[in-house]
Amino acid sequence: MSYPATVRSAWIVWTVGLATYFVAIFHRSSLAVAGLVATERFDISAAQLATFTMLQLAVYAAMQIPVGLLVDRFGSRSILLTGAAILTLAQAGFAVADSYSAALVARLFVGIGDAMTFICVLRLVNAWFAPGRVPLITQLTGVVGQLGSIVAAVPMTWALGHLGWTAAYGIAASFGLVAALVALIVLHDQPGTRTLRGPRLSLTAIKRSLTTSWQQPGTRLGFWVHFTTQFAQNAFALLWGYPFLVKGEGLSPTVASVLLTLMVVSLIAAGPAMGWFTGRHPWQRSTLALAIVGVIATAWTVVLAWPGRAPLGVLIVLVMIIGLGGPGSMIGFDLGRTSNPIERLASATGIINQAGFVASLTVVVAIGAILDWRTPAGGTDYTPDAFRWAMSFQYVLWALGAVQIWRYRVRGRAHALRLDPLARTRTALQPT
Numbered sequence: 001m002s003y004p005a006t007v008r009s010a011w012i013v014w015t016v017g018l019a020t021y022f023v024a025i026f027h028r029s030s031l032a033v034a035g036l037v038a039t040e041r042f043d044i045s046a047a048q049l050a051t052f053t054m055l056q057l058a059v060y061a062a063m064q065i066p067v068g069l070l071v072d073r074f075g076s077r078s079i080l081l082t083g084a085a086i087l088t089l090a091q092a093g094f095a096v097a098d099s100y101s102a103a104l105v106a107r108l109f110v111g112i113g114d115a116m117t118f119i120c121v122l123r124l125v126n127a128w129f130a131p132g133r134v135p136l137i138t139q140l141t142g143v144v145g146q147l148g149s150i151v152a153a154v155p156m157t158w159a160l161g162h163l164g165w166t167a168a169y170g171i172a173a174s175f176g177l178v179a180a181l182v183a184l185i186v187l188h189d190q191p192g193t194r195t196l197r198g199p200r201l202s203l204t205a206i207k208r209s210l211t212t213s214w215q216q217p218g219t220r221l222g223f224w225v226h227f228t229t230q231f232a233q234n235a236f237a238l239l240w241g242y243p244f245l246v247k248g249e250g251l252s253p254t255v256a257s258v259l260l261t262l263m264v265v266s267l268i269a270a271g272p273a274m275g276w277f278t279g280r281h282p283w284q285r286s287t288l289a290l291a292i293v294g295v296i297a298t299a300w301t302v303v304l305a306w307p308g309r310a311p312l313g314v315l316i317v318l319v320m321i322i323g324l325g326g327p328g329s330m331i332g333f334d335l336g337r338t339s340n341p342i343e344r345l346a347s348a349t350g351i352i353n354q355a356g357f358v359a360s361l362t363v364v365v366a367i368g369a370i371l372d373w374r375t376p377a378g379g380t381d382y383t384p385d386a387f388r389w390a391m392s393f394q395y396v397l398w399a400l401g402a403v404q405i406w407r408y409r410v411r412g413r414a415h416a417l418r419l420d421p422l423a424r425t426r427t428a429l430q431p432t
């Protein structure tokens with residue numbers, strides 16, 4: 001294959017992988033606008049509705065290491081296709097589910113299928129693009145994928161209102177089928193190889209792969225970067241942002257929705273710039289991550305310390321800064337990339353990716369528990385004061401994460417300098 005043909009193929013493979021990830025995020029977010037309809041259809045409470053989100057997050061996080069190992073063993077194409085098939089069937093099951101328990105099972109499988117997508121796409125990016133391009137393409141992957149959450153909102157609201165539950169989710173399920181068919185025809189695991197197979201998965205091989213990845217200071221640094229940067233954005237977008245803005249800050253539902261969209265716009269705008277910085281200044285990746293955590297924590301401090309309700313302008317700045325956590329978390333994957341060989345990359349990515357989702361789940365659950373504790377009358381009539389207590393829980397994870405980032409940054413830098421005394425000045429770090 002000539003060089004330009006390979007480059008063309010790389011973009012085609014990436015576009016198809018990206019489309020599958022976009023559809024996965026569409027499915028992941030498709031419940032966000034269906035909350036009210038879901039409570040009526042399954043006759044459930046707000047807490048039971050929140051269980052859908054928590055279950056999906058928990059399954060997603062728990063699947064990351066097994067999926068990473070499977071991708072290293074069976075290749076991105078096979079696992080991506082399996083994930084797309086599971087997602088399609090799960091979403092179709094959700095379309096026809098008529099009881100809460102059936103719907104929970106369907107959402108569990110949505111979480112499993114979703115968990116099989118992102119790692120595969122990142123593995124494809126690393127197999128098809130030159131190392132110097134990977135940071136930017138990785139960020140673009142995250143950014144375009146997040147568009148799936150915006151795109152899910154409007155058509156799903158319309159479809160639920162006009163076509164009803166079964167048709168709306170049935171049509172959504174069919175998107176996965178189309179994405180899987182295109183992926184089946186087009187995807188190749190790497191240039192010239194349709195299906196790549198790694199070494200057999202024995203218990204010893206699994207242990208060796210995970211231990212070796214985890215022993216790399218860069219993997220641990222990536223883990224803590226992902227852990228610390230992304231939970232504020234996830235907890236806000238997936239569950240608590242809307243009630244905080246409406247009940248805690250007194251905004252109208254429309255303005256609160258606009259602010260949530262603004263958060264995604266900020267994340268999309270910041271992604272390419274962070275991709276450029278990560279590629280250009282690899283030595284300063286953890287500095288950027290720490291700076292992002294610092295501004296997010298500062299913005300929250302301003303809002304939480306504001307006497308009474310914060311002005312709209314301050315809340316706009318808050319959501320735009322929270323959005324930085326999404327692309328910020330992608331720095332973690334780049335640290336994993338330059339610390340592990342490609343044969344072990346997917347399992348290292350799985351280790352790193354689970355961190356942010358474990359942190360997000362912890363924050364989502366803790367905020368709910370603190371809100372219940374601080375709401376004397378019970379129910380969901382949360383007060384601004386209850387939100388102040390609940391949102392302050394985030395400081396615990398920011399502090400823990402920042403200390404760990406600092407520790408592994410020191411160790412990681414010392415390790416990199418031992419391998420290459422000029423590492424500090426390199427603009428394109430190669431996988432070690």
Ligand SMILES: N[C@@H](Cc1c[nH]cn1)C(=O)NCC(=O)O
Nearest residue numbers: 118142143146230267326327329
């Ligand atoms: N942090 C996210 C991705 C992201 C990129 N920009 C904003 N968010 C992440 O870890 N993604 C994994 C996934 O499956 O979506």
